[in-house]
Amino acid sequence: xxxxxxxxxxxxxxxxxxxxxxxxxxxxxxxxxxxxxxxxxxxxxxxxxxxxxxxxxxxxxxxxxxxxxxxxxxxxxxxxxxxxxxxxxxxxxxxxxxxxxxxxxxxxxxxxxxxxxxxxxxxxxxxxxxxxxxxxxxxxxxxxxxxxxxxxxxxxxxxxxxxxxxxxxxxxxxxxxxxxxxxxxxxxxxxxxxxxxxxxxxxxxxxxxxxxxxxxxxxxxxxxxxxxxxxxxxxxxxxxxxxxxxxxxxxxxxxxxxxxxxxxxxxxxxxxxxxxxxxxxxxxxxxxxxxxxxxxxxxxxxxxxxxxxxxxxxxxxxxxxxxxxxxxxxxxxxxxxxxxxxxxxxxxxxxxxxxxxxxxxxxxxxxxxxxx
Amino acid sequence: xxxxxxxxxxxxxxxxxxxxxxxxxxxxxxxxxxxxxxxxxxxxxxxxxxxxxxxxxxxxxxxxxxxxxxxxxxxxxxxxxxxxxxxxxxxxxxxxxxxxxxxxxxxxxxxxxxxxxxxxxxxxxxxxxxxxxxxxxxxxxxxxxxxxxxxxxxxxxxxxxxxxxxxxxxxxxxxxxxxxxxxxxxxxxxxxxxxxxxxxxxxxxxxxxxxxxxxxxxxxxxxxxxxxxxxxxxxxxxxxxxxxxxxxxxxxxxxxxxxxxxxxxxxxxxxxxxxxxxxxxxxxxxxxxxxxxxxxxxxxxxxxxxxxxxxxxxxxxxxxxxxxxxxxxxxxxxxxxxxxxxxxxxxxxxxxxxxxxxxxxxxxxxxxxxxxxxxxxxxxxxxxxxxxxxxxxx
Numbered sequence: 001x002x003x004x005x006x007x008x009x010x011x012x013x014x015x016x017x018x019x020x021x022x023x024x025x026x027x028x029x030x031x032x033x034x035x036x037x038x039x040x041x042x043x044x045x046x047x048x049x050x051x052x053x054x055x056x057x058x059x060x061x062x063x064x065x066x067x068x069x070x071x072x073x074x075x076x077x078x079x080x081x082x083x084x085x086x087x088x089x090x091x092x093x094x095x096x097x098x099x100x101x102x103x104x105x106x107x108x109x110x111x112x113x114x115x116x117x118x119x120x121x122x123x124x125x126x127x128x129x130x131x132x133x134x135x136x137x138x139x140x141x142x143x144x145x146x147x148x149x150x151x152x153x154x155x156x157x158x159x160x161x162x163x164x165x166x167x168x169x170x171x172x173x174x175x176x177x178x179x180x181x182x183x184x185x186x187x188x189x190x191x192x193x194x195x196x197x198x199x200x201x202x203x204x205x206x207x208x209x210x211x212x213x214x215x216x217x218x219x220x221x222x223x224x225x226x227x228x229x230x231x232x233x234x235x236x237x238x239x240x241x242x243x244x245x246x247x248x249x250x251x252x253x254x255x256x257x258x259x260x261x262x263x264x265x266x267x268x269x270x271x272x273x274x275x276x277x278x279x280x281x282x283x284x285x286x287x288x289x290x291x292x293x294x295x296x297x298x299x300x301x302x303x304x305x306x307x308x309x310x311x312x313x314x315x316x317x318x319x320x321x322x323x324x325x326x327x328x329x330x331x332x333x334x335x336x337x338x339x340x341x342x343x344x345x346x347x348x349x350x351x352x353x354x355x356x357x358x359x360x361x362x363x364x365x366x367x368x369x370x371x372x
Numbered sequence: 373x374x375x376x377x378x379x380x381x382x383x384x385x386x387x388x389x390x391x392x393x394x395x396x397x398x399x400x401x402x403x404x405x406x407x408x409x410x411x412x413x414x415x416x417x418x419x420x421x422x423x424x425x426x427x428x429x430x431x432x433x434x435x436x437x438x439x440x441x442x443x444x445x446x447x448x449x450x451x452x453x454x455x456x457x458x459x460x461x462x463x464x465x466x467x468x469x470x471x472x473x474x475x476x477x478x479x480x481x482x483x484x485x486x487x488x489x490x491x492x493x494x495x496x497x498x499x500x501x502x503x504x505x506x507x508x509x510x511x512x513x514x515x516x517x518x519x520x521x522x523x524x525x526x527x528x529x530x531x532x533x534x535x536x537x538x539x540x541x542x543x544x545x546x547x548x549x550x551x552x553x554x555x556x557x558x559x560x561x562x563x564x565x566x567x568x569x570x571x572x573x574x575x576x577x578x579x580x581x582x583x584x585x586x587x588x589x590x591x592x593x594x595x596x597x598x599x600x601x602x603x604x605x606x607x608x609x610x611x612x613x614x615x616x617x618x619x620x621x622x623x624x625x626x627x628x629x630x631x632x633x634x635x636x637x638x639x640x641x642x643x644x645x646x647x648x649x650x651x652x653x654x655x656x657x658x659x660x661x662x663x664x665x666x667x668x669x670x671x672x673x674x675x676x677x678x679x680x681x682x683x684x685x686x687x688x689x690x691x692x693x694x695x696x697x698x699x700x701x702x703x704x705x706x707x708x709x710x711x712x713x714x715x716x717x718x719x720x721x722x723x724x725x726x727x728x729x730x731x732x733x734x735x736x737x738x739x740x741x742x743x744x745x746x747x748x749x750x751x752x753x754x755x756x757x758x759x760x761x762x763x764x765x766x
Contacts, residue, residue: 002377003671003678253757268760270746273753280752281692288671288689289664311664363660370663372641372650 048118055116080243540589
């Protein structure tokens with residue numbers, strides 16, 4: 001473990017940052033998030049074709065570039081900064097990760113190359129009406145039909161569920177929880193886009209009525225795979241949260257330098273200065289939590305990964321929310337308007353805070369990992 | 373648990389440190405594992421003897437030049453040593469102030485004669501030092517120092533008062549920031565003088581802290597004298613000299629402290645388990661948050677160490693770390709006493725504090741010394757975020 005990013009990783013950061021500056025500026029974010037499509041297909045293809053971002057950390061045998069999690073974390077951080085509107089988290093942090101963890105070599109060889117190439121948008125459909133990210137929360141039923149399977153029930157709060165070409169669905173059969181691949185065009189599948197508080201990230205409700213599905217891995221053994229994939233996703237989401245928080249704090253600080261009241265820039269008043277200093281202190285601590293997670297993933301130490309993932313999700317979720325709210329406070333009334341970008345970050349903070357389960361849920365995962 | 377990998381080239385050195393500590397951290401020294409702190413004088417005599425043991429083993433001044441008795445080693449070895457030292461739980465070094473602040477200041481800015489005269493005696497633990505910076509009217513606002521020194525022939529004559537000098541009762545020498553240009557104000561006209569305490573013009577009195585201890589002192593100079601050449605850096609440039617040492621202070625002390633907090637956290641979880649506090653939802657949450665804060669301190673410090681080892685200027689986390697650590701350590705102390713419950717209201721005879729009472733009370737100083745939290749926030753706001761300075765003094 002070297003606990004710092006290499007020159008190559010910093011170089012990757014620059015490349016991604018400049019790509020996103022050109023393709024995910026505030027005007028792009030507003031256009032896409034308020035539009036019907038949810039993402040810009042052309043940008044998505046260029047992310048895969050020119051930069052290889054979708055397959056960055058996928059091994060080469062599955063069509064990826066074979067880089068590590070620190071590299072992927074850098075990409076998520078930059079996407080968080082730019083509030084990129086795209087099914088990247090769902091395709092890469094959730095779907096690709098679940099496939100990689102599934103141990104189903106055939107499925108990985110079939111399905112991962114499309115994700116890496118940017119031709120398949122994929123997601124994980126886990127949560128149901130209860131909104132729980134636990135094994136108990138899975139009730140959608142899987143039934144054996146001849147030599148195949150069909151699914152019946154409802155999934156909701158599925159990130160990019162209506163955009164995805166490939167749905168990885170967690171369902172319950174007679175011998176427990178299994179993972180299935182469902183084609184978006186499969187019969188008996190009804191997808192409804194849900195209007196989201198955070199318009200930069202799409203969600204959908206999926207209804208399955210005897211929908212044919214392909215079993216991934218072996219039947220009844222999926223939960224440890226899901227749990228492990230969620231740990232990775234939690235760490236990558238934490239990196240994204242850190243990037244977003246850093247961006248909105250930087251905007252607030254620039255405003256505090258420029259905005260004059262009582263004849264002085266407001267950032268010269270300790271009321272504002274100390275708020276900004278506290279937010280930076282929290283942000284740097286969140287950075288440690290997220291980066292610690294990336295390095296844990298790289299180390300492959302399973303106990304360390306469980307601990308680091310839970311910590312990163314609790315701390316980065318809560319910090320992003322505090323920083324995003326603090327940024328609105330520093331901006332004053334202008335920060336309360338629809339036109340100002342501060343609310344885009346605040347809403348992203350609120351959605352990511354519970355996207356993979358609430359901080360309370362992750363505190364309990366931490367307690368379990370520590371044996372408390 | 374993830375650790376910094378130091379690389380094969382220092383493995384021999386690491387073994388040497390571990391072996392020496394295993395052989396020497398025994399008996400009375402081993403009984404005082406984890407004892408002491410920057411402002412904690414507990415078991416002073418044992419710790420001073422331990423410092424001399426370290427000195428005899430050649431473990432003081434690892435990065436200092438060989439010609440003055442140091443080992444001339446690099447930052448990597450220093451960090452490896454501090455890491456292993458903290459892991460062993462060896463007592464906090466009694467002469468930490470001279471080793472961490474004065475020594476590096478002399479090496480950076482002292483004259484050749486000063487280095488030869490003082491550094492070997494610091495390393496031999498023959499002369500003990502106290503810091504004379506703060507005054508009754510100059511705390512966070514150090515530039516308002518009023519203690520005066522005037523040249524009288526080949527000697528400086530000092531008059532004034534210093535306060536909060538840690539371990540002043542034991543000090544043989546003081547390094548004193550004083551005003552050598554009587555017409556100057558603020559940062560100008562200050563000089564850093566080295567002053568012997570064993571003279572009629574220096575009176576040192578203990579100040580009892582709220583923990584019932586006498587580590588702090590106040591120092592009165594009444595026509596106290598010191599040689600004209602005992603100025604560190606140039607006359608009138610004392611502010612620069614002083615700021616150099618404060619920079620060192622912030623960087624050096626966090627790694628050992630954080631390992632000590634990890635041990636405290638382990639003990640707190642043990643106590644919580646015994647008292648059944650883990651099943652109380654509020655305590656459970658607070659304990660998890662405390663655990664997280666200590667883990668975050670660890671990663672933050674490792675980030676800084678890794679950047680230093682790569683020869684890079686550490687990022688913002690190096691500046692925010694002190695505020696985060698001191699605030700969260702205090703919070704942990706409050707939590708520990710809440711979990712201790714009713715028994716925490718009682719002390720032993722002679723105001724004898726248990727480990728949790730002591731840790732909490734002493735932690736109240738951590739958000740004050742080495743730059744109070746409010747000063748830290750100004751530094752973070754202005755130096756890191758580039759926010760405009762506060763209004764000028766009236």
